[in-house]
Amino acid sequence: MASSPPSLVPVDELTLRPELATAFPPTRAAALERVRSVDERAYARTRNHLRGAVSRLSPYLTHGLVSVPEVLAIIAPDANGKFAQELAWREFFQLVHERDGRSIFADRFGPQPRRSTAAHPRRLPRAIVEGRTGIDALDDAVRALVDDGYVHNHARMWLASVTCHVAGADWRAGAAWFLFHLLDGDLASNTLSWQWVAGTGSHKPYLADQANLDRFSDRVQRGTFLDRPTAELLQGPVPAALAESVELDLPVTLPDLPPPRLDPDRPLLAYHPWALDPTWRADDDAERWLLLEPAFFELHPWSRDRLAWVLAAALEVPGLRIAVADARTLLSERVAAAARGDAAAVRHRLHPAVAHWPGPGDPTPRAFAQRWTNGSAPRSFSAFWQRVGPGGR
Numbered sequence: 001m002a003s004s005p006p007s008l009v010p011v012d013e014l015t016l017r018p019e020l021a022t023a024f025p026p027t028r029a030a031a032l033e034r035v036r037s038v039d040e041r042a043y044a045r046t047r048n049h050l051r052g053a054v055s056r057l058s059p060y061l062t063h064g065l066v067s068v069p070e071v072l073a074i075i076a077p078d079a080n081g082k083f084a085q086e087l088a089w090r091e092f093f094q095l096v097h098e099r100d101g102r103s104i105f106a107d108r109f110g111p112q113p114r115r116s117t118a119a120h121p122r123r124l125p126r127a128i129v130e131g132r133t134g135i136d137a138l139d140d141a142v143r144a145l146v147d148d149g150y151v152h153n154h155a156r157m158w159l160a161s162v163t164c165h166v167a168g169a170d171w172r173a174g175a176a177w178f179l180f181h182l183l184d185g186d187l188a189s190n191t192l193s194w195q196w197v198a199g200t201g202s203h204k205p206y207l208a209d210q211a212n213l214d215r216f217s218d219r220v221q222r223g224t225f226l227d228r229p230t231a232e233l234l235q236g237p238v239p240a241a242l243a244e245s246v247e248l249d250l251p252v253t254l255p256d257l258p259p260p261r262l263d264p265d266r267p268l269l270a271y272h273p274w275a276l277d278p279t280w281r282a283d284d285d286a287e288r289w290l291l292l293e294p295a296f297f298e299l300h301p302w303s304r305d306r307l308a309w310v311l312a313a314a315l316e317v318p319g320l321r322i323a324v325a326d327a328r329t330l331l332s333e334r335v336a337a338a339a340r341g342d343a344a345a346v347r348h349r350l351h352p353a354v355a356h357w358p359g360p361g362d363p364t365p366r367a368f369a370q371r372w373t374n375g376s377a378p379r380s381f382s383a384f385w386q387r388v389g390p391g392g393r
C-alpha cells in the first residue's frame, strides 16, 4: 500500500544525527572493526539476551558496506557456528525474495491466524506505536526503534508477536513501521521475519509471553496483559491497552538535487542503497551514481534518520554522486545504446530490490545461497540449511 509521494528538501538538511553517527558510524572501517570484535562463543551463549554479545552489524550488511563472505573470512568460523547460521538466515531471506519477487509482500503460506476484522495494512495499536503498552521491555524496544534505528532480535520478535497475535493487527503494518525506522531495514529480512512471527510464512507462529520477556530482559513484571496462559493470549479478547489503533504516519523526504546528466562516453556504475560497497569495481574508470527512486520510497517509506545514514555511508564510495531518479527512465535508453555500441557500458549490482533495473548486473557476494541450485525458493530455513550448511548436499 503506497503512502504519500516523497517531499524534497535541500540535501544538507539530511545530515546524520551525532548520536546515530556514534552508535553506527557509517563507514566500512567501522563495519570491519565490528566483525573483528565478534566473539563467537559468547555470541552463541548469549545472543537471545538483550545484553547478549550481538554484533550490531546489520546496517552494514543490509547496505552492502561489508558482505557475508567477507564476514565469514574474517571470523573464520566453525561452519556449524551459531553466528554463521544467523548470517545464513540473512541469505535465506534474500534468496526467497530473489526467487519469489514481490509476492513476499503478501501472505506466503496462508492467512494470518489471528488478524482482527479491523486490521489494516497501515494501522497499528496506538499504545505500541507510542511505546505506552505498560510492558517495559516492549516500550523500551519502541524507543530503541524510533531513537536508535536498531532493536535486538528478540525484542523485534516480541513486538511482532504482540502486534500480530495479541492485538490481531496486520503484520504488513508492523513490517512497514519497522522498515521506516530501522537502520538495517531490509525488504527480505524484515518482511519475511514478520511473516515468520505472524504465522503466514511459517507453520508455527511465534508467541511470546511475559515470562519470556522477563527472562531475556532481566525484569520482573506481573499482572500485565502478557502475563496470561498461551491459550488466553491467542484466543482471549484484545487487551484494552491495545484496542485503539492509529494510521501510521510515515513521511518520506528525499534530497532536492538537479537531474543527473550522464556522460555517454564514460562507463556508468549505477548504485542502489543495498550495495554501497567501496571495493566494487574500485579500479574502474567510470561515473558512479547512487539512484534513489521516488516510487520505491512511496511503497516502502524510510525515516529521515535512515536516509541520512545511507547518504553518509554513500560517501564511502569515492566519486559517488546522488540522483533522485527512476532507474528505468534513466537507464533504459542508455543500456540500449551501450548494447548497440553507441555508448559506454552500464552495470549495477544485482539485488532482489532492484530486479526491475535494466542492464547487466554483477552478482552480490554470497557465502551460502549459491549452493542452492534449485530454481524455486526454499520452503523453509531448515530445508535451506540442510542443503547449504555444513554437511549439505
Ligand SMILES: Cc1cc2nc3c(=O)[nH]c(=O)nc-3n(C[C@H](O)[C@H](O)[C@H](O)COP(=O)(O)OP(=O)(O)OC[C@H]3O[C@@H](n4cnc5c(N)ncnc54)[C@H](O)[C@@H]3O)c2cc1C
Binding pocket: 047, 053, 054, 055, 056, 057, 058, 059, 061, 062, 086, 087, 089, 090, 093, 151, 152, 153, 154, 156, 157, 160, 178, 179, 182, 184, 185, 186, 187, 189, 190, 191, 193, 194, 197
Ligand atoms: C520482526 C523482525 C524484523 C526484522 N527485520 C530485519 C531487517 O529489516 N533487517 C535485518 O537485517 N534483519 C532483520 N531482522 C533479523 C534480525 O533481528 C536482525 O538481523 C538482527 O537483530 C540484527 O542485529 P545484529 O547485527 O546485532 O545481529 P547478530 O545477532 O549479531 O547477527 C549477525 C548478522 O546475522 C544476520 N541475522 C541475525 N539474525 C538474523 C535473523 N533472525 N534473520 C535474518 N538475518 C539475521 C544479520 O545480518 C545480522 O547483522 C528482523 C527480525 C525480526 C524478528
